[in-house]
Amino acid sequence: MRLPHESLAFQMLGAAMAVRAVNEGTALPQAIEDTAAQLRLDRVRDAATRGALQDLAYRTMRQFGTARALVTQLVTRPPGAQVDSLLAVALSLLLEGEQGDAAKAGRGGYSAFTVVDQAVSAAASEPKTAHARGLVNAVLRRFLRERKALMAEVNRDEQARWNLPAWWLRMLRDAYPEQWTALAESANVRPPMTLRVNTARIPLQQYLTELANAGLAGRAVGAQAVRLVRAVPVAQIPGFARGDVSVQDAGAQLAAPLLEVADGMRVLDACAAPGGKTGHLLELADIDVTAVESDAQRAARIDENLSRLGKRANIVVGDASRPGDWWDGQPFDRILADVPCSASGIVRRHPDIRWLRREADIARLVNEQRRIVSQLWPLLKPGGILVYVTCSIFPTEGEEQARWFGAQLTDAIRLQAPGQLLPGSHATQPASDDDAGRDSLPSDHDGFFYARFQKRA
Ligand SMILES: C[S@@+](CC[C@H](N)C(=O)[O-])C[C@H]1O[C@@H](n2cnc3c(N)ncnc32)[C@H](O)[C@@H]1O
Incomplete structure (x- = not known):
């Protein structure tokens, strides 16, 4: 079965391929490049699909500790690396739904029904994973039914609870006994998009007006730094192509x-x-x-x-x-x-x-x-x-x-x-x-x- 590129199922499948590659040691940006090439996604024509796939993969990485622990709990016989990763992507979306994060941020929040339905379609679309579509359906539905008990169990493992490796948490705790929980939580927050304005070419205030004229809200957070209220593709940033402005974190x-x-x-x-x-x-x-x-x-x-x-x-x-x-x-x-x-x-x-x-x-x-x-x-x-x-x-x-x-x-x-x-x-x-x-x-x-x-x- 061929899935339409704009379907969540196709994008979940792609995200699962990238997540699997990370699990096998590839950095996520490279994994996304490789996946896009494998799925023959054109950089321009399929930019939206590629963006959506990337977004799902990044979201999964932020929930990967919890999602992996849930897969281990819910699956008795290992279903194979691709199904594992697909389950991790789907569970991450369901977990976000649970926390209301996606809805709060006004981005791709999906109903539980849609996530389960599309994950099953994704599994069914590939000869290598089609056998597992019943399993994907059963696992995700069980999560939705029993999530309170499952989360209580999973959260006993600190890697799953904080979505950080145990050694990383130990280093945080040792260095910041008062702040380590806030720091661990901040690792899973979406960062702001910040611009650096070349004020030798355009005064900061004038650039803020240009931004507003382009319909983008932002505010000055440093001598040359402007934080956008919402991240946008660089092509939409006024002055980016002509080099008046760059994307760079304020720190x-x-x-x-x-x-x-x-x-x-x-x-x-x-x-x-x-x-x-x-x-x-x-x-x-x-x-x-x-x-x-x-x-x-x-x-x-x-x-x-x-x-x-x-x-x-x-x-x-x-x-x-x-x-x-x-x-x-x-x-x-x-x-x-x-x-x-x-x-x-x-x-x-x-x-x-x-x-x-x-x-x-x-x-x-x-x-x-x-x-x-x-x-x-x-x-x-x-x-x-x-x-x-x-x-x-x-x-x-x-x-x-x-x-x-x-x-x-x-x-x-x-x-x-x-x-x-x-x-x-x-x-x-x-x-x-x-x-x-x-x-x-x-x-x-x-x-x-x-x-x-x-x-x-
Ligand atoms: C933190 S990044 C630099 C970011 C860069 N300064 C910027 O602001 O865009 C560190 C860079 O050092 C490079 N690197 C690592 N070891 C190096 C070495 N021994 N000599 C030179 N570059 C090295 C890495 O490939 C990486 O690109």
């Missing part, structure tokens, strides 16, 4: 100004792709930027992003921890080290990350961050500034790391910086005793850690 927008760049400086952006912060730096002053990125495919995106902004950088595919391979020997006035990390501060934007990371990754990343910063430090001019950034909320990648740098880099002076920003509308954690400037921080942003070091002149 990420703090990085470039912390470097205090001035015309004529040589700046190294050491872990640069996809170039969000590179573009911001180039908007702030007329500088000479070297953008280093180890992943060649991701490095290509820096150029794409800068072209839209009408900016240029010297893009180098290389390892930031091996400057001998790419450095020309000329020291830098400024270095941005936006190092690879757990990404625990941006899980609400990338809900698959928690299911892909392993606890052992953290120690490996901590070592890599140390190696990168230690190797970059000699490239900085005396009097120059290095900004260390992670999109993490684990102190091992944040304040503990900054203290390690402070102790190792004997000619470094630690400057004021925002320190630990927690995701959502939380207050910040002091990074050091003399931490300042936090009053001006935007109120809803992703989680980041910022530290700044100046080399003694």
Whole structure:
């Protein structure tokens, strides 16, 4: 049976394929690309279907702990990976319905009847899953009948209760004994869409008027940051195509100004792709930027992003921890080290990350961050500034790391910086005793850690 692309059944089937791929270790954006190719979805003609499929997959990732635990409870004999994933997608929608989240947010809420009916059609449409359509029907109906008891049972497992791996919860609890539940909950909230306005080209107030004229509601949440009330495709954002505006989280927008760049400086952006912060730096002053990125495919995106902004950088595919391979020997006035990390501060934007990371990754990343910063430090001019950034909320990648740098880099002076920003509308954690400037921080942003070091002149 061929399902129409606009049907929920088709979209659930596609979402289940992507969810299965994540379960087998692929990052969700790649899994969605692969699924779209397998289903022969055209980027333009099928944009709406692709968007709907993506939306379902992201929603499932946010409920994946609960959904998987329910499947384990409700299915005695494993029905196969594709049916498992289809059940996870359907249960996630039913769980959202239960919490009223989708309805509250004014987006794709479906009646329980529709979800069950379409999940059964999805199973029936594929030769490999058709045998399981009775099972899909029975499992989903049983969930609806017995959900109170089932949820009480499932919630005894904390991974299912919070939709985060047990080791992740342990790290949150250890670091934030008072706030860990709020942080765990914030991982499953949809993030706001925030824009960065190039105020050198268009004053913020004028841009807000342009937005309003385009029928989009937004408000200023920082010197260049505008938060949209509702996320929209970038094609609908006024000024996006001509490079007046970019999509960038308000917390990420703090990085470039912390470097205090001035015309004529040589700046190294050491872990640069996809170039969000590179573009911001180039908007702030007329500088000479070297953008280093180890992943060649991701490095290509820096150029794409800068072209839209009408900016240029010297893009180098290389390892930031091996400057001998790419450095020309000329020291830098400024270095941005936006190092690879757990990404625990941006899980609400990338809900698959928690299911892909392993606890052992953290120690490996901590070592890599140390190696990168230690190797970059000699490239900085005396009097120059290095900004260390992670999109993490684990102190091992944040304040503990900054203290390690402070102790190792004997000619470094630690400057004021925002320190630990927690995701959502939380207050910040002091990074050091003399931490300042936090009053001006935007109120809803992703989680980041910022530290700044100046080399003694
Ligand atoms: C947090 S992301 C950077 C985000 C970017 N600064 C932006 O604002 O758009 C970290 C990047 O570092 C890259 N990376 C990881 N290890 C690296 C290394 N040893 N040298 C250079 N780049 C590295 C990753 O591929 C990833 O693109």
